[in-house]
Amino acid sequence: MQPSAEANQRIARISAHLQPFNLQMEGNSGLRRGDCRTKGGDPGFKVAILGAAGGIGQPLSMLMKMNPLVSVLHLYDVVNSPGVTADVSHMDTGAVVRGFLGQPQLENALTGMDLVIIPAGVPRKPGMTRDDLFNINAGIVKTLCELISKCCPKVIVNLISNPVNSTVPIAAEVFKKSRTYDPKRLLGVTMLDVVRANTFVAEVLGLDPREVDVPVVGGHSGVTILPLLSQVKPPLLIHCRRN
Incomplete structure (x- = not known):
């Protein structure tokens, strides 16, 4: 029993995905290289x-x-x-x-x-x-x-x-x-620095880190890096406890 045209096309697509630079099935499948998804x-x-x-x-x-x-x-x-x-x-x-x-x-x-x-x-x-x-x-x-x-x-x-x-x-x-x-x-x-700052501040405030945004400037260097705590969202003062 011969495979259907649809089955041939599915086989060709799988083959093209695994070997995008060696597609050999154009002639028998009816699938043109220009239509193949691996062309991007x-x-x-x-x-x-x-x-x-x-x-x-x-x-x-x-x-x-x-x-x-x-x-x-x-x-x-x-x-x-x-x-x-x-x-x-x-x-x-x-x-x-x-x-x-x-x-x-x-x-x-x-x-x-x-x-x-x-x-x-x-x-x-x-x-x-x-x-x-x-x-x-x-x-x-x-x-x-x-x-x-x-x-x-x-x-x-x-x-x-x-x-x-x-x-x-x-x-x-x-x-x-x-x-x-x-x-x-x-x-x-340098998004890693922002993620870290968000996590550290969220731990102190008892918040979900996804709700905290701490701007960080100065690049990725221990000497120059600076989290701007005055610009934290939500503002720190709202959540600070009074002693």
Whole structure:
């Protein structure tokens, strides 16, 4: 018994999802490559995560796959990205996931993207100073940004790699050198500091952290970071107990 045309199309879609660059079933299924979902034709943002296999990159990849605004998700790393890609791609959301491994595939990972998020680099380990961290991660960020300026110069770049106060200026200088710098498209991600401040203040006030908003300025550095407690919402004075 021959499979129906509808069954052939379903088989072709599954095959294309698993092997987006090797779709071989166009001739017998009636499904054209231009109609295939892996082309990324759905409206939405095309996002690349550089460092997707790391401790930050893996949960970040999952969150991006869950985001309904994302239509295409490229996961790049120098190790272990195929496994992360396979796991994330099996989530039942609409974003198409593609994996890229190693420097030779970095250009393909970046081409056509709207947003590039960079958690790549090493985490700070016990005994490691911020200078030690800088010496390693600065070179990684520099290399990645040089390829970004070549492959997708108009992309929005979100930098997570620490120390953020230093890696963002490095990225800015790379983009200035290639004449692709736009201060509105280069962002250092310090939301972690806001989340922490919200949690700490909520514990003191006895509130749900989701109801608290603590502005934090000064960047991600122990010397300069400053939570603006006078600007907390809801205002602290309403909840402070009188002694």
